[in-house]
Amino acid sequence: MAKTVLMQGNEAAVEGALAAGMRFFAGYPITPSTEIAEACALRLPQEGGKFIQMEDELASIAAVLGASAAGMKAMTATSGPGFSLMQENIGYGAMAEIPCVIIDVQRAGPSTGLPTSPSQGDYMQAKWGTHGDHPVIALSPATVLECYTLIVRAFNLAEKYRTPVIFLMDEIVGHMREGIELPDPNRLIINHRKMSFHDGANKQCYYVPEGKYVPAMKPFGQGERYNITGLAHDESGFPVNSSEIAGKLITRLLDKVEKNVDDITRVEEYAMDDAETAVVCFGGTTRAVMDAVLAARADGKKVGMFRPITVWPFPEKQLLARLPQLKRILMVEHNHGQMLLEVQRTVGGTLPVDFLGRVDGTVISPSDILAKLNETEGQSHAE
Amino acid sequence: MGKKRYEMRFAGSGGQGVILASVILAEAAVISGLYTVQSQAYGPEARGGVSKAETILSSEKIWYSKVTHPDFLLALTQASLDAYTKTLADGAVVMMDDSLTLPKGVDRSRVISIPILRAAKEEVGKAFTANIVAVGAINAALRLFKDDILLEAVRRHIPAGTEEINKKALDIGAALIPQEQADVFAQKLG
Amino acid sequence: MPSDLVHLYMRIDHLPQIWCPGCGNGVIMHDVAVAIDELIHDEENSINREDIVIVSGIGCSSRAAGYLDFNSIHTTHGRAIAFASGIKMANPKLHVIVLTGDGDCSAIGGNHLIHAARRNLGLTVICFNNDIYGMTGGQYSPTTPNGDRATTAPYGNVDRPFDIANLATGAGASFSARGDVYHARETIDIIKQAIRHKGFSLVDVYSICPTYYGRKNKKGDAVEMLNWQKENLIPTARYYSMSEEDRVGKKIIGILSFNDYPEYTEEYAKIIASCRKARKK
Incomplete structure (x- = not known):
């Protein structure tokens, strides 16, 4: 029988992320999410992973996207003010289809607000925070155990659909300790991004077969040169000035989530x-x-x-x-x-x-x- | 436990370690196979001003995680004693440092006034062990957990090499509670 | 016909580039390609083309990432160095080269520049410094000289400018250098050394923008602007042979600061190794 351990929600999210294969964290301290950064700083090198405290949240999300593009499962954690700062690059992640997980341990706003007080005021921001129409997946845990199990699912969805996933926590769950039985990591279902290595048939890095929505990911910096951009681009990954291609791209990005809503939504x-x-x-x-x-x-x-x-x-x-x-x-x-x-x-x-x-x-x-x-x-x- | 849900609040000033006291009792609950939820006031609130932590114990799954009317209050500063004696549950037990003044209107028969801070400084020899002295006293008064379980809970939350002094602090805390008092305040768990 | 170099290292399908006639950016992009080519063909210590990653932000300079045929990522405005930090951390064997501009790396991205320099994270930052925001049509940047004109400085620029190479030195960069468009050979050699350098390296390359900066400030056409660089930007050896008097108003082209501080990803690898060792016990 698994041993029950006393754990804080923020810590459980880190352990779950590690179990999901997260090996890179970039972040900036902010109440009430700071314990996540602290736990990552302690735990990641033990698992061969990497932690870096960046100069701000703009840098944190950018470093996470860079690390993920280069092949690592990556995440950051923040709260309201930092979540606001990250919005532009969350849109970049959606556009360039770079998987990652962003934890927002919500606190009372607006602005600096009530830094240590609980809130769920970022619900709409999680959907509409970045400009433009874009796919959004956000999951919200209610217990310490779920901080662990659900963040595994957050990574799975990010990898499967190649898109940033928001893990919408709040101060209540993040700062709470409960006794939990940690799942056996060997029995968890872990998804990894679908990769395409040197498939001579199609060199296009954003090639999507008919009837599918998610392109396989080419490893970046591992032998097959291609281009990643936040500009509207064609399947080759290069910017285009074509309304037809741009429209097709944005529609496909939205369809990734809309056409798979049954796979994604849980109540x-x-x-x-x-x-x-x-x-x-x-x-x-x-x-x-x-x-x-x-x-x-x-x-x-x-x-x-x-x-x-x-x-x-x-x-x-x-x-x-x-x-x-x-x-x-x-x-x-x-x-x-x-x-x-x-x-x-x-x-x-x-x-x-x-x-x-x-x-x-x-x-x-x-x-x-x-x-x-x-x-x-x-x-x-x-x- | 007589009640389905036993709510405990720990209050003092930042640096007195009331959060750790609260965590240790939650840890002991986990080891004992009880349900527990522990939470605290964090951040600026916890630096200098009133610092507050809460542990809820139950034999059943705990949903709501906040303490509203504590069944037990530990207060190590006058400000926290004044503030939190206003919201006690009926029959609540208050443990206070004996350097403090009990506000009017609190039932004295349910108050344990003991020299926690002085015992830590003079008998244990380290002022920062006041929270562990308090944990020892709380467990002696309420008889929540077996001694070996409490010791294991403490051990899980202290730096290696400090076991001896923390054991001493627990024992000194327990010795602050006379046997007759413990018979009055003992809680039945599970 | 494009040269062999262009065929080898540029994405021909995406040329011609978007820069204006007379712009210095094409020369700097060419210098980068030559520097990489020479490093790839260095018989004693060659680097692998597939290990090169070009990262750019937003602005005229940043379009270079799309033209150069390497692993390339064109990111958001100001954040190229932060994206690059994540890439380098994830895969330290990569040569991560950031192509950026004066606005991208010293205004909106200034914080990332100084902190990457401070950490000594092994990136190479090449700043295409043209003293102006070109992509948006000629607004003053952090390097526009005081008193100069821009569309947002119609009465003259009140701001005092950054010297980006000195800024990086001040922030702790273990390699900081200055190049320009006119002194192409010198600049290529500096870029090579910057890529070879293990820690953080910055090369502030003075570009020319005849279309916006030049025209607004009556600096003449591209040829006149290049002539200004020829007269006033002086390679290191010659600079130090000049008298104090002759140096007035001139700037050095060359390496301005250099040291062998420990590189960030190597230091972090030691932490991983020590954690793993502690675990095995």
Whole structure:
């Protein structure tokens, strides 16, 4: 039997990343993500990997993309202000199709905000932070164990779809310690980018066969010369001034995620089978929601929990499947209503969607949620 | 445990090691096979001002990770004692350094006032062992964990070569609690 | 007909290049290609073409990465040195050459320049320094001389300029040098030494921009600007043979600082080795 160890969410993310094969980390200290950099500095050289503390977050994400292009599984970790600084190169990673993982341990903003306080205010930024239309995959863990297991999946998706993946943590989960049983690394499923070595038939470095969306990656600096650019480019990797080729490229980049949404999106549901009210939440907020749902159930109320684990793309199909049985939805998140917009879009006005949010840096408690459930219950009866 | 969820808060000033005390008790819970969640106030808040850490113990899976009304409070500074005695659960146990003044309105029969800071400095001989002295006293008073489990939990979180002085600090902390007091405050776990 | 060198090291399909007539950037790109060619064909200590990675940022200079037929990555504005740092860390055997400009490496990317220099990470940075933002049409850069004109300095530039080679020296670069367009042979030799250098190396190559900088400041055409370089930029040996009086207003072309500080990736490899050794015990 695996031994239970006491571990912090931030540390568990590092151990999971190492298990996934991460061997390069570049970062810049920022609360509340700093323990991730510290753990990488300690652990990476032990595994033959490399850590570098860069001069800022702009450099951190750039070094990560460089290292990944050169063949290493790479990641960085930051929080709100640093995440803002990284946005331009996250778009570069999407455009040039360089896999990597960016951990954002969210804290209360905007600006310097409340550096040590929890928040989920970067949800929309994870999707829309960089300019232009681009594919986005973001995953959000709710427990310390999930910091480990889900970041393995983050790397797998990054490698499979050749795109940056956002690992959207929050202060609640990042700074929490729990006893966890670490999975046996030999039993984890680990994906690696599909490589094409000297395949004489097609020298094009971004060649995508008909019906496929992801080009195999040529190793950079290992014997086969090619060009990588953030400019709109053709399959040879060189910039083009052709609206047709540019349009085809951007559409394919978006399709990588949109056409594989079933492979990418995951949700967790609790007590949803006969639920008439769904409390929707993600990340650290789940902890209070679970206690509230357990209390409501103990009180005989038909309340369930619906949690997107994949927060981008939003798992609309899974939520739509629950709509016929539901009478109302309560969205609970530590922001002013961000995932709420996705829920409202999905529901399309067919159900009342209530909202409980928090932007003062304090944590929403189970009793806050129970009070809101009672309040919305009264309202829907009145309707 | 009498209650399903036992909430503990540890408060002092930055540098007193209250976070480590909180982590050690969580570690002991893990070794004992209990569920635990540990968290703390970090960053600027933890430098100089009030420093706060929390450990929750339960025989069941713990979801909500924050302490709202602690069943136990350790306070090593006047500011933290004043601040956190306002939100105690019914019947909560307060352990305070005896150099501090108990605010009005706190049930004295549930207060353990002992010389943690002085014992660390004078009896152990190192002021920085105050947190380990406190851990020893907490466990003697609440009887949460077996002695060997607590010692192992401490060992996992201290630098190699400091085992002896930390063992001494645990023992001195435990000796601050008279047997009769422990009989009053003992918690039943699991 | 393109020369053999062009056929060998340039991506013919992507030529002609986009630079304006009279621009110095093509000469510097040629110098880089010649330097690499000579290193590849060095009988005593040749380097492998496939181990060369060209990294560029954004700006006129940075288009060179697309024309040179090596592993090439054209990154974002200012970040070439940071991308290059990740590439070098991931695969230290690579010769990572950053082609950048005065704006790219000393304004938006200035922080990365000084910190890569400080770390002594084994990159070679070649700055195509034309004293102006050319790609966006002639705005003043950190190397535009005080008082000169640009589209964003219609009344004369109030800023005082950087000397990029000295900036790198000040930041701890273990190899810092200056070259120019006119003294091509000297500049090729400097670039060769910079690529051979194990630690961080910077070559600040003075380019010419007759289209924007030259025209705005009445510096004449490309030939006149080259003549200015011939008269005022002096290779090291000649410079030191000149009297103090004659040196006034002149600048050295050559290596300005050199030392053998430990290289970053080699130092990090020692940490990995010691961690692994400790683990085996």
